[in-house]
Amino acid sequence: MDHCVLEAELDNLGNAQSQEEQSKKKPSIYKIPPVIISDHNKKAYQPQSVSFGPYHHGEPRLKPMEDHKQRAFYHFLKRSLKPQVEIFDSMVEVAQELKDSYGSLEPKWQDDTKKFVTLMIVDECFILEILRVANQPFESDYSNDDPIFGYHGMLYAMPFIRRDMLLLENQLPMLVLVKLKCFEENVEYNVDSTNMLILNFFGFRTRDFERGKSLHILDLYRQRLLVKRSKPTERNFKRIHNQIVPLNLSATMLIEGGIRFRRSEGNSPMDISFDGGILRLPKFVVNDTTESTFLNLMAFERCNIGVGHAITSFICFMGNIIYHDRDISLLSSERIIVNFVGTDKVAANLFHTMSKDLVIDPSSHLNLVTVRMASYWGKPWPKWRAELTRTYFRNPWATVSVIAAVILFALTILQTGFTVYDLMLK
Known part of the structure; x- marks a missing residue:
């Protein structure tokens, strides 16, 4: 083998090993892979009002928020019981760990630790101020007409900031936020x-959540979203493990096959069960931020190996049973879908686009539910019962008519029986 070729192959091997070592650092904040971005959904991954972290920092359309970040940083320093230099030095100590949190970091951030740490502190101070004001609206030291931190800002700016806080490319390491909060309150x-501040900000109840460490706000949001109230059955789980059973049946088709829909007690994507012909689904609110939030949650599951595929499987499952506006109407009638995006057709299209090219994790509980639904749907008796219900018990008057007909038929038989009996006696 040529010496130069051998040397080149050894260099490539060394580069591969270096990349493998880099992968072991386990980043948690990623650039969205181009393969999942389309012309339709690319805006769902981009911040609308504010950048957090290095990926979108300095973009012209987001610069107006930089002045408000500086105001938040100033208010933080006024309340903090630690000198600014001590706060900065403590972040420098973990700067490499923070840099390693990013899957793709430009040289200007990688090489300039002071600039990177300053960005981390200022952006996290802004988030901390947002959380503080939102959780203590009556103790704010801002005027009501403040465009961000006042009542005016809560109405007009906060919905966009809340949305941008759940973008994968807009995440900040949780380590910085926790350390800054401790500096501000002078606690351990x-x-x-x-975590409680963040979950309250996003409208979650916190008393039934086992708190712990998270990578960033999007990760914490996902963890809380997956807290289930019901305990799904695991019958026959091993038998169907790693077998994907396609279920190309819409909600209206499932109804025709004798499957009924009910709303689950919990609102977690994990609160889905199927038993006795009843499919229980959690309440799902569809609004202007649904697509952005769930696309970023699924992107996080795709990029972060080992975090699981629960959100992806859930959206795939819902997309499998929602084909048309009739399906949205059916699920809305059972208080499962709460539609704030407009017509039922718009909501159905939303599920269609979110679930495109997705597959259910074959080892998940939702795959088990799908298998059991497919088996039940193929049985004749549930279909006959559903057809009987639709034909003769579709409304109270139809039910009364059927009962009256049955009674009349029974009386006719009795009368015929007595007549025959009398004739036999004679």
């Missing part, structure tokens, strides 16, 4: 209190 490192 406390993850739970920070």
Whole structure:
């Protein structure tokens, strides 16, 4: 083998090993892979009002928010019981860990630690101020007409900021936020209190959530979203493990096959069960931020190996049973879908686009549910019962008519029987 060729192959091997070592650092904040971006959904991954972290920092359309970040940083320093230099130095100590959190970091951030740490502190101070004001609206030191932190800002700016806080490319390491909150309150490192602030901000109940460490706000949001109330059955789980059973049946088709829909007690994507012909689904609110939030949650599951595929499987499952506006109407009538995006057709298209090219994790509980639904749907008796119900019991008057007909038929038989009996006696 040529010496130069051998040397080149050894260099490539060394580069591959270097990349493998890099992968072991386990980043948690990623650039969205081009393969999942389309002309239709690319805006769902981009911040609308504010950038957090290095990926979108400095974009012209987001610069107006930079002044408000500086105001938040100033208010944080006024309340903090630690000198600014001590806060900065503590972040420098973990700067490499923070840099390693990003899957793709430009040289200007990688090489300039001071610039990178300053960005981390200022952006996290802004988030901390948002959380503080939202959780303590009556203790704010801002005027009501403040465009961000006042009542005016809560009405007009906060919905966009809340949306941007759940973008994968817009995440900040949770470590910085927790440390800054501890500096502000002069307390020991406390993850739970920070988690509670964030979850309250996004409207979650916190009393039934086992708190713990998270990578960033999107990760915490996902963890809380997946807290289930019901306990799904695991019958025959091993038998169908790793077998994907396609279920190309819409909600209206499932109804025709004798499957009924009911709303689950919990609102988690994990609160889905099928038993006795009843499919229980969690309440799902469809609004202007649904597509952005769930596309970013699914992108996180795709990029972060080992985090699981629960959200992806859930959206795939819902997309499998929602084909048309009739399906949205049916699920809305059972208080499962709460539609705030317009017509039922718009909501159905939303599920269609979100679930495109997705597959259910074959080892998930939802695959088990799909298998059991497919088996039940193929049985004749549930279909006959459903057809009987639709034909003769579709409304109260139809039910009364059927009962009256049955009674009349029974009386006719009795009368005929008595007549025959009398004739036999004679």
